[in-house]
Amino acid sequence: MADVSADVTARSEALAERLFQATLSTWDIATVYLGHRLGLYRALSDVEPAISKELATATGLTERYVREWLEQQTVAGILECENPDAGALERRFAIPAGHAAVLVDSDDPSFLAPLAQITMGALAPMEALLSAFRTGAGVPYADYGLDLRTGQAEMNRNLFLQQLGSEYLPAIPALHARLLADPPARVADIGCGVGWSCIGIAQAYPNVRVDGFDLDAASVAEAQDVVRATGLSDRVEVHLRDASDPALAGHYDLVTAFECVHDMSDPVGALRTMRRLAAGDGTVLVMDERVADAFDPEAGDVERFMYGFSVLHCLPVGLEDQPSAATGTVMRADTLRGYATVAGFGAVDVLALEHPFFRFYRLLG
Ligand SMILES: C[S@@+](CC[C@H](N)C(=O)[O-])C[C@H]1O[C@@H](n2cnc3c(N)ncnc32)[C@H](O)[C@@H]1O
Numbered sequence: 263m264a265d266v267s268a269d270v271t272a273r274s275e276a277l278a279e280r281l282f283q284a285t286l287s288t289w290d291i292a293t294v295y296l297g298h299r300l301g302l303y304r305a306l307s308d309v310e311p312a313i314s315k316e317l318a319t320a321t322g323l324t325e326r327y328v329r330e331w332l333e334q335q336t337v338a339g340i341l342e343c344e345n346p347d348a349g350a351l352e353r354r355f356a357i358p359a360g361h362a363a364v365l366v367d368s369d370d371p372s373f374l375a376p377l378a379q380i381t382m383g384a385l386a387p388m389e390a391l392l393s394a395f396r397t398g399a400g401v402p403y404a405d406y407g408l409d410l411r412t413g414q415a416e417m418n419r420n421l422f423l424q425q426l427g428s429e430y431l432p433a434i435p436a437l438h439a440r441l442l443a444d445p446p447a448r449v450a451d452i453g454c455g456v457g458w459s460c461i462g463i464a465q466a467y468p469n470v471r472v473d474g475f476d477l478d479a480a481s482v483a484e485a486q487d488v489v490r491a492t493g494l495s496d497r498v499e500v501h502l503r504d505a506s507d508p509a510l511a512g513h514y515d516l517v518t519a520f521e522c523v524h525d526m527s528d529p530v531g532a533l534r535t536m537r538r539l540a541a542g543d544g545t546v547l548v549m550d551e552r553v554a555d556a557f558d559p560e561a562g563d564v565e566r567f568m569y570g571f572s573v574l575h576c577l578p579v580g581l582e583d584q585p586s587a588a589t590g591t592v593m594r595a596d597t598l599r600g601y602a603t604v605a606g607f608g609a610v611d612v613l614a615l616e617h618p619f620f621r622f623y624r625l626l627g
Contacts, residue, residue, distance in 0.1 A: 290338055294365070295382045295409075296331060297340075298375040303357065303365040311344050311354035340365075371420060380413025384575040391578055400582030403478050403525075406575060411481055415456035418521065421617075422458040427466020430549075430615055430622060431516075437545045440515050441467040447515040450475065450539045452505040452532060453522025457485030460498045463518075473512070474500040506531025514539045520549045521620070523601070524593035525576050527586035533605035533625070546607075546625040552617065553592045564619060568592050598623060 297303045305320040306312055312320070314329035321328070332355045335341040342358045363370040387405040394401050403410075432438040441447045446469040451460050454474030464472050476482050485500040503510055505519075506528040517540040523529050540546045551568050554561040572591035580589055589597065599610045608627025615622045 286338075289334075290340070291378045291381050293331060293334055293338070294340065294375060294378040297335065297365065298379055299409075302328070302331065303362075303375065306341070306355065307357055307362055307366045310356040312356075313352060313354055315351065317355070368416070369420065369424075371424075373416075373420065376413045376416035378413075379409050380417055383407060383410030383413050384571060386410070391574065394578050394581070398581070400527075400580065400584075400586070401578035402582050403579045404480060406579070408480075410575065411456065411478070411484070414521075415458055415484075419458045421620075422462035422520075423465065424462075426459065426462045431463070431466070433613060433615055434545065434624070437516060441470055444469060446471055448513070449473070449516045449518065450512065450514040450536075452517065452519040452536060453525070454485060454500060454520075455481045455522070457481075457488045457498070457500050459518065459520045460485070460500065461488060461492050461494060463516075464494050464498050465492075470497065472498045473514075474498070475503040475505055475510070476500070477502065477504045505535050507535070510535050510539070512539055513541065514544050516540075516545050516547065518547045518549070521551070523548055523550055523598065524589045524591055525579050526589070527580050527583035529587050529589060529601045530604045533601055533607065536625070537606050548598065548623040548625060549620050550593055550598065550623070551591055552619055552621045553594055555594055555596065565592070567619075595621070595623070 300323060301321050302317065302323070306317055309316055309320050314332055315325050317323075317332065318325040318328040329350060332341060332343075332353075333350075336343045336346075336355060340361065341355050344354045344356060346353065348354075357365065363372045364374050366375075367373055383406050386407055386409060387401050390401045390405055393399070431441065441449075441463075447467070449460075449463055449470050449472045451463070451472060451474045454460050454476050455478070457474050460472040460474040464470060474482075474485060476485065479502055482500050482502045489495055489498045489500060506526065508531075517536045519532065519536060523532060526532050536546050552564060553568055554565055558565070568591045575591075577588065577590035580586055587601070595610070595612060602610045602625050606627075607625045609625075611624045611626065613622040613624055
């Protein structure tokens with residue numbers, strides 16, 4: 263007979279080891295966050311190899327903190343030290359080959375420093391989340407602050423600026439042709455956040471006019487700055503509006519919702535708006551998380567990643583306004599189909615587009 267107690271002990275040891283490793287990973291995320299927010303990686307890439315005093319001067323930060331961070335980053339294998347045996351103030355640190363793409367180069371497809379920022383943002387309103395679990399109330403999106411908002415925007419920025427207009431929208435040839443044609447096509451972008459999707463579409467299609475809509479005031483203000491900074495104010499406008507507002511009107515050739523339907527307390531109301539805005543021959547596109555089709559304990563890392571964000575951020579945000587559909591990050595294809603049917607759509611097609619984290623849906627009818 264198998265030794266049951268030995269098996270249980272082995273499982274306890276494995277979980278304990280896993281939690282220890284997870285703590286190390288948590289320190290990685292938190293200290294990459296510091297490096298990103300404080301401009302340490304960017305400055306180091308300019309002055310490397312650098313001693314702590316040089317990096318402190320370049321960033322305007324305090325040498326003792328910078329030195330501890332440099333040593334921690336080196337022990338963690340994120341940075342490297344070229345003379346570890348030198349005195350503490352003489353050690354020179356640098357970014358190893360390949361790491362700058364992930365930590366510094368914001369246009370590189372591997373740039374992932376914003377993942378640390380969005381993760382720290384998701385953890386920010388922890389007291390409010392504890393209370394929400396007890397009361398069933400939500401946690402306002404605004405409570406997640408700049409880190410969630412900016413981390414989210416930066417995570418999707420390259421997709422919107424580099425792939426949306428060159429790969430994803432051209433995958434629907436009639437839509438692609440309409441966006442290039444005259445009279446200028448109109449695009450409504452629901453839940454646009456900081457607005458990079460509006461910018462990506464406007465840059466890819468030099469005729470189109472884009473209206474972005476979001477109900478988070480800080481996101482809209484930041485999006486308006488982004489529009490001005492990119493010189494697109496004549497073709498892109500971002501409005502502070504609730505997508506489920508039945509008064510939201512207009513006629514658009516393309517209506518999009520990128521990674522936001524699962525956050526909405528009233529996704530059916532928002533989809534009704536999208537259907538109304540696209541009335542006639544407009545295209546309705548939803549990009550949302552690539553999750554399994556049904557609950558599956560073995561679904562893997564992407565599902566695990568999505569569930570983490572769901573517990574900490576998307577579900578509490580969606581529960582803020584009541585009544586709420588209480589969707590959470592793990593919005594399955596059939597859940598979206600159910601919402602779309604109630605909103606009046608006849609069908610939902612999953613587009614054959616490859617992305618490790620996202621699925622693209624076209625809502626028809
Ligand atoms: C996860 S963020 C996605 C932002 C952006 N689309 C992107 O992909 O980076 C979700 C956005 O949906 C917005 N949102 C949630 N409910 C909304 C609603 N009812 N109307 C308009 N915007 C909404 C939030 O304010 C937030 O900016």
